[in-house]
């Protein structure tokens with residue numbers, strides 16, 4: 001059997017590859033970065049929402065399952081540049097430092113993931129210009145290593161704000177969808193801060209809190225147990241004060257119908273999820289349909305969410321829309337099963 | 346620009362005379378509108394309330410308004426400014442000045458506990474609202490109302506001899522408020538008290554037996570109670586934010 005091509009080494013791709021290997025199928029795992037692990041690895045995710053499990057405890061075993069088998073051929077810093085359908089399966093052109101050229105594969109799983117929204121595009125906030133303004137993917141690394149200092153002067157911040165929906169639910173940046181995890185991750189970060197440093201006050205600015213399903217527990221806990229404060233309103237702009245030591249968030253407290261201009265030592269932006277560059281490229285190379293949002297669209301999202309509609313091509317993870325790690329892992333398993341069945345039949 | 350509908354403006358401040366850089370500019374320029382912009386968040390109220398036996402659930406509130414919707418005062422009685430959800434939010438984020446406007450209103454809660462029955466987050470709304478009221482009372486954030494001053498005059502009067510001197514209380518309260526009833530009206534009330542045997546003021550004063558010993562005990566208890574209730578109150582800060 002020719003190997004199954006798994007494109008993308010994040011949670012969904014790793015899960016798919018590990019599952020295929022468990023079924024005894026050979027896998028060609030292609031990842032454009034120089035490491036496996038995807039966004040969780042890239043940004044040093046700290047604890048995972050909603051159960052506050054250390055990210056290593058999830059990604060570690062997943063990585064080991066992929067690395068501890070000879071059935072998975074791993075190609076890092078590599079991409080697929082062209083693909084041609086065969087009678088069964090595909091011929092794909094790889095480009096990478098170790099091996100370039102055409103390879104025969106029996107089926108394809110696209111797990112090309114997402115990119116975090118580039119918060120600089122929300123120019124009225126000043127990300128990239130103000131050192132005390134942090135994107136929450138960077139903040140993950142900061143709490144992970146307990147480097148909770150104001151970038152401006154190294155002091156421990158006394159008051160931190162999280163702004164939700166940055167680059168999500170916003171036609172001005174072209175992203176009308178909800179990122180699905182920004183609320184939970186921000187609230188989780190606020191809880192982590194309060195656990196480590198109860199003297200820091202934590203405020204979350206929100207329009208809606210979308211901690212769906214059982215994740216709601218995290219939201220309740222953050223209030224009931226950790227005293228995280230929630231202010232309803234979307235911050236309109238941020239300016240610097242005290243020579244850059246603090247930031248002033250200007251917004252409206254919509255529960256009070258009152259304008260607010262509140263100083264913070266640090267502001268964290270919950271930047272949304274966008275289709276990854278790899279997703280756009282893959283759509284083009286494999287001739288797949290993308291939805292108006294730019295994510296890959298399964299043919300029957302209700303009945304078979306991992307089926308692209310084109311024979312032999314399967315989808316998993318955030319390539320089809322914002323998704324949390326457990327959902328990506330599950331889809332990886334589903335896609336593995338479908339791809340295996342296709343390759344074997 | 347002159348402010349025409351002054352009555353509609355919230356947070357209006359007037360000065361009778363005004364000097365700017367040594368020049369007297371009194372006149373039509375004496376009216377200012379305080380900024381409505383809230384410029385700080387202050388957690389000392391919520392910290393205090395949480396520390397009270399009645400206030401432990403304040404952090405849970407997520408502002409859904411279920412309590413207010415069912416509150417008999419707000420909805421049935423139509424007392425719109427009595428809004429438990431709003432009181433809690435103001436306390437949670439430390440909008441002390443805005444909260445002070447409701448220092449009298451918060452006590453109108455009739456403790457029907459409908460809010461507590463219905464709150465989806467398990468906030469003991471009725472208790473939290475009372476706790477907020479206590480905060481406002483003890484911290485001196487809100488100006489005293491005539492009712493507060495009457496309470497104080499009443500306590501002082503009672504402590505004097507251990508028995509209420511109604512005429513004396515009335516006089517003291519009147520003097521404190523700077524208001525007086527017409528003499529005829531007072532005479533009418535005085536006579537009524539006299540004939541019903543309740544006029545014991547001045548030379549007619551009665552005194553509870555053993556009051557000389559009881560009074561210091563009571564006074565000490567009151568002082569201890571107040572000190573206990575004040576414990577943990579934030580030290581007075583300069584007011585922040587709000588009009």
Ligand code: SF4
Nearest residue numbers: 165168179180182183
């Ligand atoms: S998950 Fe939360 S932060 Fe993300 S877009 Fe939806 S509402 Fe906004």
Ligand code: SF4
Nearest residue numbers: 406407409410412464
């Ligand atoms: S019902 Fe409970 S959660 Fe809802 S506003 Fe009232 S106190 Fe808050």
Ligand code: SF4
Nearest residue numbers: 416454455457458460
């Ligand atoms: S207990 Fe007080 S606040 Fe609650 S519903 Fe009754 S009157 Fe309203």
